[in-house]
Amino acid sequence: MAEEIFLNYIGGKWMPARKGRTFENLNPADVRDLIGLFPRSSEEEVNDAVQAAKEAFPSWSSVPAPERAEILLNVGQRLKEKKWEIARELTREMGKILKEAGGDVQEAIDTALYISGEGRRMLGVVTPSELQNKWAMAFRRPVGVCAIITPWNFPTALPMWKIAPALICGNTAVFKPSSFTPKSAAMLVRVFEECGLPPGVLNLIHGLGSEVGDALVQHPDVRLISFTGSTETGRRINLQAAQQLKKISLEMGGKNAIIVLDDADLDLAVEGILWGAFGTTGQRCTATSRLIVQQKIYEALMAKLLDRTKKLVVGNGLNPDVDVGPVINQEQLNKIHHYVEIGIKEGARLLTGGKILTEGDYQYGFFYAPTLFEEVQPNMTIFQEEIFGPVLSISRVSSVEQAIEYANQSRYGLSSSIYTRDIRNAFLSMEKIEAGITYINAPTIGSEVHLPFGGVKETGNGHREGAAWTLLEIFTEWKTIYVDYSQKLQKAQKIEEDRG
Numbered sequence: 001m002a003e004e005i006f007l008n009y010i011g012g013k014w015m016p017a018r019k020g021r022t023f024e025n026l027n028p029a030d031v032r033d034l035i036g037l038f039p040r041s042s043e044e045e046v047n048d049a050v051q052a053a054k055e056a057f058p059s060w061s062s063v064p065a066p067e068r069a070e071i072l073l074n075v076g077q078r079l080k081e082k083k084w085e086i087a088r089e090l091t092r093e094m095g096k097i098l099k100e101a102g103g104d105v106q107e108a109i110d111t112a113l114y115i116s117g118e119g120r121r122m123l124g125v126v127t128p129s130e131l132q133n134k135w136a137m138a139f140r141r142p143v144g145v146c147a148i149i150t151p152w153n154f155p156t157a158l159p160m161w162k163i164a165p166a167l168i169c170g171n172t173a174v175f176k177p178s179s180f181t182p183k184s185a186a187m188l189v190r191v192f193e194e195c196g197l198p199p200g201v202l203n204l205i206h207g208l209g210s211e212v213g214d215a216l217v218q219h220p221d222v223r224l225i226s227f228t229g230s231t232e233t234g235r236r237i238n239l240q241a242a243q244q245l246k247k248i249s250l251e252m253g254g255k256n257a258i259i260v261l262d263d264a265d266l267d268l269a270v271e272g273i274l275w276g277a278f279g280t281t282g283q284r285c286t287a288t289s290r291l292i293v294q295q296k297i298y299e300a301l302m303a304k305l306l307d308r309t310k311k312l313v314v315g316n317g318l319n320p321d322v323d324v325g326p327v328i329n330q331e332q333l334n335k336i337h338h339y340v341e342i343g344i345k346e347g348a349r350l351l352t353g354g355k356i357l358t359e360g361d362y363q364y365g366f367f368y369a370p371t372l373f374e375e376v377q378p379n380m381t382i383f384q385e386e387i388f389g390p391v392l393s394i395s396r397v398s399s400v401e402q403a404i405e406y407a408n409q410s411r412y413g414l415s416s417s418i419y420t421r422d423i424r425n426a427f428l429s430m431e432k433i434e435a436g437i438t439y440i441n442a443p444t445i446g447s448e449v450h451l452p453f454g455g456v457k458e459t460g461n462g463h464r465e466g467a468a469w470t471l472l473e474i475f476t477e478w479k480t481i482y483v484d485y486s487q488k489l490q491k492a493q494k495i496e497e498d499r500g
């Protein structure tokens with residue numbers, strides 16, 4: 001069968017990279033399955049896409065926001081119709097099991113529908129003036145051309161988290177998806193095209209981060225960068241963008257912990273730990289990669305957890321019997337195994353897993369056995385660094401205070417969770433855990449689109465996605481208006497007052 005060829009989308013036209021270069025996209029569950037050839041773009045295509053977005057900006061930003069919202073509403077509805085078609089391709093190129101891929105698309109649908117409501121809201125402020133016969137108010141203006149740069153682990157949800165608010169606010173965008181999930185990105189952009197988005201408002205550039213990323217970040221006409229990915233890449237982008245004083249929002253790595261206290265419902269906790277640690281093969285930014293367990297229930301919890309972990313079925317995510325799909329690529333597979341070797345060397349105790357799966361059909365994909373380590377100390381590498389795979393590091397503590405102290409011993413601060421029946425412990429952790437999100441009696445994963453999403457410390461740079469009111473802060477600038485109808489010069493700051 002001839003391989004499928006994909007194109008960039010620039011100024012409303014689908015086109016190849018000028019030099020005709022391409023890169024392959026392979027199925028991580030079976031590398032014999034070539035999903036397609038994608039344009040390996042360079043700076044020239046970035047320039048074309050930014051130019052198209054710049055040209056589209058004046059007319060798109062003048063379209064009344066409720067009209068922009070109608071397109072977004074249609075996008076959400078069209079995505080509903082195509083949900084499982086997109087989800088199947090998403091599983092094929094990214095690996096997560098099909099029902100989770102459906103969840104990924106569902107999050108994109110929810111975001112499009114939710115954010116479309118801002119077309120008739122996008123609230124500004126009218127406030128009393130300090131002077132008579134004068135009005136004081138502020139309203140939101142779009143920023144300009146936005147660069148949208150996204151990772152591979154949520155190939156439709158994360159782009160929509162950024163594209164929907166960027167467009168509803170009147171911005172135009174250049175979208176550079178991960179080079180490991182370009183087909184989901186192409187399918188998503190196709191839906192915007194089908195729903196009548198004018199040319200140039202949303203442009204898609206395929207290519208490698210190292211080749212097109214820098215050009216996009218440094219392009220002088222890009223005024224805003226919305227990035228989700230690793231802390232390493234985010235830091236680099238932040239430094240580059242700072243030179244040109246661009247607006248930048250960063251959502252980066254995590255090392256999320258579940259705390260289980262002596263008074264917890266153990267069966268509930270085990271379900272949550274399995275879902276948090278091994279859902280999406282541990283490749284969520286919010287994945288549970290640390291488990292902190294109080295002394296008294298430690299042995300009982302471990303027995304249940306070990307038994308259930310050993311029963312998880314690893315395989316191709318399109319197979320309905322599979323619990324845990326492949327990891328994204330060979331590099332990630334090697335990285336996970338390298339961390340496991342470091343864990344053993346530093347003295348953690350391997351309970352199960354700890355190996356690359358190679359027998360039978362596993363040989364064609366990137367599969368790793370679900371892995372549990374115990375006796376993990378906070379100074380160990382596997383406690384500190386983001387592994388981004390199906391590896392859970394378990395530590396034992398004596399009190400809720402020590403559990404929270406352990407949870408906070410991380411340079412990241414995205415998600416967190418505590419299992420307890422004691423309301424005092426729940427509230428203590430809500431206040432004291434250093435993270436953007438804390439779940440009570442639920443695992444660290446599974447956000448809802450209408451609440452702020454993001455993290456503290458090296459996970460983010462102070463912005464939040466998800467909730468409309470936080471997104472508007474990213475994708476608009478405030479404009480303040482004073483209307484003086486007194487028909488005389490009035491001076492603020494009590495300048496006319498006698499000098500005492």
Ligand code: NAP
Nearest residue numbers: 151152177178179208209213214229230233251252253285
């Ligand atoms: P990544 O390697 O940092 O890549 C993210 C995106 O940046 C990709 O599109 C990548 O392109 C691009 N990129 C790479 N180098 C670049 C450069 N020099 N300039 C501009 N763009 C560049 O991250 P990933 O491996 O795709 O994703 C996993 C990471 O994302 C994990 O750390 C995870 O925690 C984090 N994440 C965070 C959140 C959150 O909301 N906090 C959500 C999901 C994931 P290529 O693919 O072509 O390299």
